[in-house]
Amino acid sequence: MATTVSPRDVPDRGPVVLAVTAASLACCTVFTVLRLISRFGVVKKPMWDDYFIILAWLLAFGTSFSICYGTSVGLGRHQEDVLSNWESAMKKAAYAFSILYNPALMATKTSILIFYLTLSKTQKIFRYTTLATLAVVNVGGLALTLLNVFQCHPVAAAFQTPVPDSASCTNIVTIYLSSAPLNIITDLAILFLPMPILTSMRLPRKQKTILVITFGFGVFVAVVDVVRIAYLQSAARDNLRAVQEYKGDNSTGSRNDDDYSWYASLSFMWSAIEINIGIMCACVPALKPLVTRFLPHWVLDGTIAREKSATQTSDSMAIAMPPDNVESCRRSTVPPSPPESPLTKPPPALGGVGESMDMMAFLTTPDMSELPHLNQTNTIGTYATTARTRRPSVAFFDFVDMNKKKNITLMSNKESIYPIFMVTILFFIWGFAYGLLDTLNAQFQAVAHMSAGQTVGQHSAYFFGYIVGPLTFGRLVFRYWGFKACYTVGLIIYACGTLVFWPSAVLTSFPAFLISNFITGLGLSTLELSANPFIALCGPPEYAEARLNLSQAIQAIGSVLSPLLAKKVLFKASAGSLINVQWTYLGLSFFTVILAIAFFYVPLPEATDEELENASARMPIPREATVGSTNIKVIWVSLGVGVFSVFCYVGGQESTSTTFAEYLHLVMPSLDPVSHQAIGHTAFAVSRFLAAIANIWIKPRYILLFFFAGAIASAAACMSGSGPAPAALIVILMFFEGPLFPQIYAQALRGIGKHTKDAAVLLTAATGGGSVFPPIMYGALRARNIQYAFCVILAAYSAGILFPIWLNMYPSARELADPVRDEQTRRESQLEDERQDSATSGEKKGKRWSAIKKRCSTSKEGGHLPTVEHRERRSIPEGGAPIIARSDPGSSSRIF
Known part of the structure; x- marks a missing residue:
């Protein structure tokens, strides 16, 4: 030391x-x-x-x-x-x-x-x-x-x-x-x-x-x-x-x-x-x-300097011309009289008497460097140039016209690889940050001697942000500015939440700590509001569940690595480690800001409500089907039950996560909670990878029903016993929890059309179940013990299984939830590929033909282009005939 x-x-x-x-x-x-x-x-x-x-x-x-x-x-x-x-x-x-x-x-x-x-x-x-x-x-x-x-x-x-x-x-x-x-x-x-x-x-x-x-x-x-x-x-x-x-x-x-x-x-x-x-x-x-x-050369680009020199030369020539010619050639640019001194009466473009210049034009106009400070003879010419540039100064600086990108619903598997890869990186960093945040919060709770009730309270504050964020500003950002805007806004708010942790740590203030967690929840919910539907929609619709499971499996890997890093590398559980927690939060905040800036410039596809509606209309699914003789559409019932299922699932999953250490301490205190929970998170991630593969061949509603049933059985088994068996059962419970969210999300979102973004808002806000069930479980724990409290998790999953039951039992719901191919888009994509291949082939032929013509036109003998007869003589191979194609009379010959 x-x-x-x-x-x-x-x-x-x-x-x-x-x-x-x-x-x-x-x-x-x-x-x-x-x-x-x-x-x-x-x-x-x-x-x-x-x-x-x-x-x-x-x-x-x-x-x-x-x-x-x-x-x-x-x-x-x-x-x-x-x-x-x-x-x-x-x-x-x-x-x-x-x-x-x-x-x-x-x-x-x-x-x-x-x-x-x-x-x-x-x-x-x-x-x-x-x-x-x-x-x-x-x-x-x-x-x-x-x-x-x-x-x-x-x-x-x-x-x-x-x-x-x-x-x-x-x-x-x-x-x-x-x-x-x-x-x-x-x-x-x-x-x-x-x-x-x-x-x-x-x-x-x-x-x-x-x-x-x-x-x-x-x-x-x-x-x-x-x-x-x-x-x-x-x-x-x-x-x-x-x-x-x-x-x-x-x-x-x-x-x-x-x-x-x-x-x-x-x-x-x-x-x-x-x-x-x-x-x-x-x-x-x-x-x-x-x-x-x-120091004009510090701010002038070389190209501008050359243009300025050329302009000044033309102005000098104009000054040397007779008055009549000057008036006819430069009537619109020369002012009635030049300013007497650039210091006492600057040109209007510089903010003197006359029309004012926009501040951005003031900063970017290159003619600012042309102030006549070198000698008085340049005054007229430079002022003329300034006056010329002053008129279009309103539009002097313009913005890059970005070509409209292909919308996400029309992308093939190959085209969707890059955007999905970029957003999956975001999933990993988001999972890593969430896992690290959870560990840092636990460290704060230990140092600040927070009670179990306060710990549950800060967790509920975090998920309460998931309810407020999507339903308020998150929805506005998503609808009016699109998917990528949510990434940037969400990351920035998340960075602010981690920064607010600083005063709560300095003051060891529980209310300030609640505010920090709430703001963090606002940021991550805005991020998730856009990321999940982006992955589900970006590419062929039949693979939506597979894509979302894969991306969220990467997120789960981040959640596995970050607690281990925090506990084993960053700090040990000691009283002085709170300062390390503060600096870790500060570093996490700066990293998140840098990530937000990077994603602002990353090109990603988008989709408007009209494009989302067209994508759903192309699907051969019964979007207008109603429940029985009522006017209630099946698609809205599926969405409502799906939102309820997400609410119950997240509540149960977070109840498992928050009580994991206490459960392990009861059933097998010899095990290290951090290491054993890392095993559980690994099982959580593995199940998502397996579900991603299974979704390619098995209907997603069957997979959802299977994992819900496994979660219910595991939660019930965890309510009794001691030793290695219940310690293994809680890991199995986390295994069955893994694919539930992506399976529910993708199937509830399918076929919504122009209402897809509003549906994503409801599904994301439903994750606020994490703020409701853990306090209920805490009450059950205080009443009896932790194993008895697992009845809350059992009840949550028993209620959540209503969604897969509905999908498997009602015929129209089955047809809406089952993945189908977008055959129209596939055909159009194939035709487009054929057209591009044809255009590429024609372009290559055109380039070869242009190269031949260029070589022929630039061949010279004695400084003159060769005649047709001379080209004929040059083109006769030894012992052969000339290779010539004659065109119509009056046109030039073409050589092949």
């Missing part, structure tokens, strides 16, 4: 904190001044974001000054080295910093987001998300500011020495750690919000690269925020250790109980760095006018 250096080896951190804070403030000041010169001096059109950046700098100056002043009165020293007459001044400096910190971040982020609102007025989603982020930044920042202001009750106790016994104060480091998720979430939102617009613009490569890099400087703020969190965590841990060391030692006095000046100093320093770097990054995009004036 590595040895740690005692903090006493470094007597004073004050000089380092002073130097770094002052240096970062100086750099921030330089960037701010350059920005103001660019906007006020060059462009001469300041906007609201410029005024907010001035406010941010003033607040940053206040925070940095309070830290620098604090170092002169003991900040950075051990508490025992701080003079008694310094303590009040140091506390006042720290209090001033704590009040100014969040407003400084608010002003900086508000400036950036207001600037974003000027980038595009047509991208509604971008504008709405920017406005939402702006609201979160300011509402959350205001709440945190008030929390810092009232950190003590009464407020004056925050800087009193000693703190009165009647006062109560919250540790400021704890408050900062609790606010970390909000800062990280907004930092990431600000970083990635403009990227879809920037990367989809059709611009020269160099200019696009510069734009992306310019807006990507915000990554430094996120990195600094993580470093700051590390120091805050270290401060909290070291301070706790100091309190524990001095606990009960009355001889040391109260001053040793809190070495605040030492532990918090580096945290304050990194907070100042975060603020100052944030302002610097906010200033970078506004520096383009200044950079293009003095």
Whole structure:
């Protein structure tokens, strides 16, 4: 084990904190001044974001000054080295910093987001998300500011020495750690919000690269925020250790109980760095006018430079022409008179008097570099060029026109391999993240000494998110933006949920932990809302169950690996491991954000409601069949019973999972619950692979009935006995549970047509059964014992088996559920393949013929094309006749 250096080896951190804070403030000041010169001096059109950046700098100056002043009165020293007459001044400096910190971040982020609102007025989603982020930044920042202001009750106790016994104060480091998720979430939102617009613009490569890099400087703020969190965590841990060391030692006095000046100093320093770097990054995009004036080659693409040179040459020629010719040739481009000075009266395109330019055009227009700063003789020509580009500036930047992809219902097995592979990767990562999350939650429960009832409560909170997410925003995203949008939105919400775990771990707060699990459930339910129907629909409909079982088997493998990794590699069950849990959650959150960005750019097929309706209409199934003499369609009854079956299945499966360790402890305590549950998860995954293969030859309704019956029998057998037999039975129960969900889902979804997305919403929301049955099972456990409580699982599966019974008993339900081939699409696909093969063959022949003509047309003798007679002579093989095909009179000869 590595040895740690005692903090006493470094007597004073004050000089380092002073130097770094002052240096970062100086750099921030330089960037701010350059920005103001660019906007006020060059462009001469300041906007609201410029005024907010001035406010941010003033607040940053206040925070940095309070830290620098604090170092002169003991900040950075051990508490025992701080003079008694310094303590009040140091506390006042720290209090001033704590009040100014969040407003400084608010002003900086508000400036950036207001600037974003000027980038595009047509991208509604971008504008709405920017406005939402702006609201979160300011509402959350205001709440945190008030929390810092009232950190003590009464407020004056925050800087009193000693703190009165009647006062109560919250540790400021704890408050900062609790606010970390909000800062990280907004930092990431600000970083990635403009990227879809920037990367989809059709611009020269160099200019696009510069734009992306310019807006990507915000990554430094996120990195600094993580470093700051590390120091805050270290401060909290070291301070706790100091309190524990001095606990009960009355001889040391109260001053040793809190070495605040030492532990918090580096945290304050990194907070100042975060603020100052944030302002610097906010200033970078506004520096383009200044950079293009003095360093134009940094932002000009070579192609643009050549076009500019050619344009200026033509303008110079136009200037040299007589006035009449100038008027006739350039009537629409030359202004009545050029500006006298580019600094005193800039062209309208730069934001001077006249029509204003859209901010994105301002950033992307290459003629910004053509400001006439080299000499006065270029003024007319460059201004003419600027005026020419100003008119189409509204549509100067456009977006890549993506070809419409083939919809998922028309794909063959071969065509569906790539999209299914990509979404199956998502299934694996989602299963891995879920398994890891479950283990991390268990670790939190152990460290926080949560009761069994609280454990059931956090599990129910997670699955309650599965009910709320699909029925609210998830449905809107799915219907209006499609399958892929759900992946991105779901992953982002899931990342936010894992970040919210941080304050719940820092505060060891059960309510905050419930909120974290609820948000995580919202994210994963949105993900699942789209992923399951995508796999079921992408490809020939007769293999829907096989595809979904295969993808979910991959997901189950992730659920097997992650708990083993978490328990055996990441941390051991000890009191200090909660910090490891926090960092694992943070890493999981960042990874999920990266995955969301990757899937935003992955090309995946889609399907509209009309296409889904057409796909169902092509099937020879009785979609209009009704139940008896009623007007109730069989297809809706099948969907309703399928939703109920999913509700019961997930409730039973989650009841098994949450009580696995307790059941094993009762029947065979010598077994390791983690390892034995990994065996159960392996059996769960294997059964899905077997079901995927079986679905190719056996009707899915038979397979569903078989596995439901096996689950019922296994659950009943688990209710008695002890030793190896019940320990094996619970693994067998998990084996029979494996294929139930994909079998129910695919058969309930078949033939729904234009209502497929709404049906997917109901089926996904039905997984909320995981929030209902575990509390019931917990009540049964408290009443008797864990084996008796398995009657809840038995009841759940006994109710869920109604769906396969309905499918096998009612004739029309059988016809609707049984897979059939889409013969029409198969025939059309075959004809399309034949046409493509024919076109490919003709294209190859055309290319060969073009090559022959090119060789013939470029053959020269003496600099002239050869005559037909000469070609005839060249084409006569030795001892043979010329190979010539004569065309009609008046046309050229063709040589074969």
